[in-house]
Amino acid sequence: MASNKDGDPSLGYLTRKDTEVKLPRPTRVKNKTPAPIQITAEQILREARERQEADIRPPKQKITDSTELGDYRLRKRKEFEDLIRRVRWNISVWIKYAQWEESQKDFNRARSVWERALEVDYRNHTLWLKYAEVEMKNKFINHARNVWDRAVTLLPRVDQLWYKYIHMEEMLGNIAGARQIFERWMGWMPDQQGWLSYIKFELRYNEVERARGIFERFVQCHPKVSAWIRYAKFEMKNGEVARARNVYEKAVQKLADDEEAEMLFVAFAEFEERCKETERARCIYKFALDHIPKGRAEDLYRKFVAFEKQYGDKEGIEDAIVGKRRFQYEDEVRKNPLNYDAWFDYIRLEESVTNKVRIREVYERAIANVPPAQEKRYWQRYIYLWINYALYEELDAEDIEQTREVYRECLNLIPHEKFSFAKIWLLAAQFEIRQLNLNGARQVLGNAIGKAPKDKIFKKYIEIELQLGNIDRCRKLYEKYLEWSPENCYAWSKYAELERSLSETERARSIFELAIAQPALDMPELLWKVIIFGNCGKGESLLSF
Template sequence: MDGNSSNRVKNKSAAPVQITAEQILRVALENQQTLKSGPKQRIDDLEELEDYRIRKRQSFEISIQGNKRVLAVYYKYADWEEGQKDFTRARSVYERCIDIDYRTPTTWIRYAEMEMRNKNINLARNIWDRAIGLLPRVSQIWFKYSFLEDMLGNYPAARAIFERWMKWHPEEQAWNAYVKFETRLKLFDNVRMVFERYIIVHPRIKVWIKYAKWEEKVGGDISQARTVYERAVKFFSEHSQIVQDQDDEVQLFITFAKFEERYKEIERARIIYKYALDNIPKHKAKDLFSTFSNFEKQHGDRVGIEDVIISKKRFQYEEDLKKNPKNYDTWFDYSKLEESNGDLSKIRDIYERSIAQVPPTNEKKHWKRYIYLWLNYAIFEELVAKDFDRSRLIYQACLKLIPHKQFSFSKIWIMAATFEIRQLQLDKARLIFGNAIGNHPKSKIFDKYIHLELELGNFDRARKLYEKCLELMPDSCVAWNEFAQLEARLGEKERSRTIYEIGVSQPTLDTPESLWKNYIDFEVQNKAYDNTRKLYRRLLERTNHVKVWISFTQFELKSNKTSDACRSIYMEAHKALQQSDKEERLLLLESWKQFEDTHGTKEQQELVSKRIPKRIVKRKIIKLPDGSDGPTEEYYEYIFPEEQASNPGLKLMEMALKWKRDGVNK
């Protein structure tokens, strides 16, 4: 026997007295020692109170010095002053907040609510009035201001506030609040006037429906409600471009018909349904047709209308598929029909039959429509049938079926990975993204994978993915830009600069101008102006584009704050672009002239004006298809001063034109 044999449990049977978990916790709580709290400060006289206040204010002021733009510190300061009943100091603190940033609505709201809590109503009104003058687009301020007057029973003032608000054409919530205010006061004529303005500012179908329902329920006038519906139908039939969603238009007809049905106007309702079916596209009239069928079941003689129509469409689809089983558009329509019917077994049967129709060739153009059958099937199982395991199997089967050596689809990889993310299976999602990169390395897949890791805060993983992406696609300027911007956001300026350097040094890039622009903007944001100048010089060695020169001059003007450096670059650019296109030279000279008009002397302005080319109108005869001469067409040609000096013929032409003008004037 070993030495630990005495510590072994010899009797493993249950003890006669059992101890519960509740008893263990109770004993633990009874034996727990209470933490000693700090000493409480007592203030016995006015002198101690003043001393306490001075120390507290000094503490707040010190906090503000370290956080001058952190408004939360000011709010605590103002709340403390309010607790001390020193409202003058509290107001002073809030005014300091407003001086720092008057665009923050929270400051105004807290300021006004402090005055309201202490029954300083006129002061609160003054604050609200200042706030809506400076921030007229902040709805919360208007709501609280009108609520103040409404709560005090000052209804004319509340109405005046709403009227001022409505002049800014606010969102629908503001108009609804105005309607409720007037309705509560039972001023129905005022409500109608508000609604008439409401439907002009927001000519949406739901606003018209709200107007009609108000007339029906609150206004109590059925004829008025019917008139509103009729006006709405007429308005949107004449202004069809305003209708943003056909479903809203369908809802208008359905609501109108149900209104007539409630008041036993069956024939009116039937006419509305028929008019809607004749004027709304058939692919958008699904809900309308369903509602009409239910209406006819209740009030008409077409009992089995829905079953008959579905059976007829099902027969038509089967006939079409017999002729062409690989017509994927027909499969889409057929599956939608069965989904509307709601029979899971039939829906799955249609999807299984459709995905069995594999394209005959391994050409991507034949697979583009087919692959959406798989996607629709997987989405149906996930969202409608709620069978997540079956949805996962569909994605896996689809990925096995695609010939990835010939082509692949980024969408199916991304959809499969995002499905696993929704199921909180991050490891499986990463595995799918990894397989996608191995089989089909495309920028979309990298973007989604990197976005996932960034949302999870895995910046090292994101860096590795960017490195892999740039290894496979070194010409992608989007990847270089995003990688560098990520490092800049993380505060790694040197890393970001190194990435930009490697990027611009690549021999081939798809959009190099965007990479250079972002690199230059990065250096400007970090106020590394010497680096920026070097970048412009390096860029000008690669390209002599006029926009680069103009951008360089604008940078010098902003960073240097002197016009001499900018002027020297304009001169250098003018010299460098002597052999360039005339339009580029003209663009540079126009920019230079604009600069000199603002910053230059009269002599410098005249010097640039002399370099501006003259515009000459020329005409050419357009040849017709039959070879004969057609009409003449005018076009402009620019002659620069140096060209005119070197070409005597141009000087003679100018003298002739001047002589001709002088003769005409005489």
């Protein structure tokens, strides 16, 4: 059978041309010039709005007799009741229902709706506010009082209810009643604004003594700096300077360590400044700077410097500037307590002021920052804090016992089993010599040799004993020296020179023989040079072999 590839419509086949969908040809725009009248989108929207048909609204119903009014009310109540059954927890529905009953002048039904709503959610203070406003608007004062009284009893922490209740009584001229409500409210210890409202209420009626009594209770309930400052300003406004000062003094006694104490001291000093008591103000500033941590005293320093520039002399201004620099150093050492250079600068500043108490305090704080690692490189800068401290106590403060204590504490702190500092041992011994305490110096140097022997210590100890003419002690020290360091050619040669200077040639020769017998010498050429070219005063060598 021959196949029909293109398809034959007579045989029930569709041709390819029949299945093709022809798209219309895009028309070409012949004239691209703009139209003489342009139509904007705004015009299109406006015309569409104008051609809209009017909304279909229900016709207005005019009630002509009591029957129609009753039907209308019955229909509306049914609508509200059906709506309440569906959304009982929707408070706005209850409010609309009660307000509609109010508009119909059926106040008993309106109250019934409000009471039913309160049974659903009595914690919603909006319901109480709307309920009381309806009673007040329609001049049912006793009903309104009843609503407010129940509201503040059930929700005593909602300040708005108390404010509205008091405002109503005040508008009615019932001042005693408003005061009684305030007293009930204060029993719940509200926030500061509630107490200040009570005070303003009393001041509106010139009850200054009552306001003062409320302030006393206020600062006991809220012992904060801002409350005490308000109290003092109240007394100052009424011209009671002595009372205001007394308030500030009580506040300082109770809140000197509070975080906001800076604000209290500034207010106190400014109060004294306004009263022309500049010395009192200066004492307050200095007391505050001594007691408030430096990190919380920025504003205080700024105020003090400005005060001294206005009222102080040259010394006072310099002291204030020193205080400002002191604050900068405090900030540096607070950020990095191990920055010993900052501590040195801080100490030099305090020493320039020559206040012994402050200087010792800064020294103690500085030496309390012990390096965290027991490695000598970390201690090399730190140890000079102790040295400076001891020198200050000896030379400036002239406190001998304190100087001795500083040296003792420093030597106890150093971990001598890992490393030591010969400088500290020698300074401590020299201090004892200056105090004519030779036994103390020997004890210090003996402890140094026992705990941390060093070349410097041996040399200095031998030098001291040699100056005192104690030859036997020098010999013992040289023996200890050589026991500790038998390879030290310097020690051998100096020991031999000592004996030779005493004309003990045989002892010197024996010392040299012992020296060259040591297995490992650090500088044998030095030793041999002394042996060969040394003489006993007779022009002969010490070499005997």
